[in-house]
Amino acid sequence: MVDFPGYSLSGAVASFFLVLLTMRQPENWRVIGPTHPILARIGEDALLTCQLLPKRTAMHMKVTWYRSEPSTPVFAHWDGADVTEMQMEEYRGxxxxxxxxILEGKVTLKINNIQPSDNGEYWCCIQENNYCQETSLQLKVTGLGSxxxxxxxxPVESRIQLVCTAKGWFPEPQVYWEDITGEKLLAASEHLIQYENGLFYVEATLxxxxxxxxxxxxxxHNPILNEKKSSVISIPEKFQNELASLKVIGPSQPILVRVGEDIQLTCYLSPETNAQSMEVRWIQSHRYPAVYVYADGEHVTEEQMSEYRGRTVLVNDASEEGRLTLQIHNATVSDDGQYRCLFEKDGVYQEASFxxxxxxxxxxxxxTIKEQKDGEIELICSSEGWFPEPHVKWKDMEGKIIPAFSEVMTEGSHGLFHVETSLLVTNSSIVNxxxxxxxxxxxxxxxxxxxxSEPMMNFSWKIVLILVLLLAALVGLVKRKSCEKGSPDNFPTPRRFCNISKGKK
Structure with missing residues (x-):
């Protein structure tokens, strides 16, 4: 054996085992979650559970629940304490x-009052020191609507139109029409609309x-719960409804209203009939939500579109005569379009559109003039505050249309249009x-x-040039005098200034 100065075999062995003891040994635990999606109904609570295997305490570990980014968790529980600083806003509270x-490694997150936005994938991440394991869970949110x-x-001639409506469904439901034998009937149209709260409204026409x-x-039908709700209508019975023989009359011509003015929409029954027990509904494309709903002598606010709340009022409530007038304050470009006025009683309705x-x-x-060069003049005509898109024309002094060089329409934040069009004039002595x-x-x-006038334009430029030259000569004269007499406060004018003014000798 050869011994080196300052080195011994026993010391090397001791150092080797010390390194082994200080090196981190790989962990042998993992995180598992449920093998099937977790179902939760809207408004109820959901429990998301993940488990350490083999079982061991998770009391002093870092547990983070997140959806897309760990840095913005749904919830974090570190070393036995809740961490809420980085929590997603929609999950606070x-x-x-x-x-x-938790002593056996079972970690459960409870989400209260489930909403449609809670639907989707979640991650459970558990960390001890620098070792981390995670698993994913699928939460399926569902709900039966009305x-x-x-x-x-x-009836119109020999045809009858039926409209089926329901709201509050999640996820997107399936809609069917059936006859008395259970045979499916083909719908004429079907609309599924998801509103801001995430719930679906359905409107199907047969x-x-x-x-x-x-x-x-x-x-x-709800495809996740495999549950359905249904309604049946007896058509012969509905023929006895008083509305079957009435008509709804609305404006016969398009209503023109300027931006900022008030709108008045009048509908009435013909022949004249008391409508106090009826529902009157002003709508755009769908029955719900509506522009305005009048039922049992009152305004039904919960069925009104948010953009019309606070802007509508009945200015002529002659419901006992079957006539009502809705006023919409402060017309905006978003109010433009087709409207329908519906009178309904016991499931039978009549409508007018306008x-x-x-x-x-x-x-x-x-x-304005944008540029002048090489004998060309570009004229730019601009204006703003138009709706709908305006018509723009350039004309000469005889009223003949001149083709535009360019035309740009820009829609502003309030839906009003800004127009900018240009005309290029070349080789012309007169522009009119x-x-x-x-x-x-x-x-x-x-x-x-x-x-x-082009000659007048050239003459004007000559005048401007002469004035500039005269002004430059005057400034030079003033500088020369100041160098000879000194500054007003007996401070000498800097020599470099005078050198520039007089020239160096």
């Missing part, structure tokens, strides 16, 4: 850790001949044009004239 079973309600439009079927059912055209007459156009902007729905227009 809604989640907690169930500590039963039972379907079938509305029947009074058209039948009044002598082809007697009883029709509408069924709405168009509302919101118009905006913009600012007077302004014409008009920019005209008109609203397609109004017999009104705004215009601006532009007239410029």
């Amino acid at each position: 809604r989640v907690e850790v169930i500590k039963d079973g 039972a379907p309600y079938i509305h029947m439009e009074a 058209v039948v001949r009044n002598d082809s079927v007697e009883n029709v059912s509408c069924l709405i 168009d509302l055209k919101v118009v905006g007459l913009g600012s007077s156009p302004q014409i 044009v008009t920019c005209t902007i008109s609203n397609p729905h109004l017999d009104e227009e705004k215009m601006a004239n532009f007239s410029l």
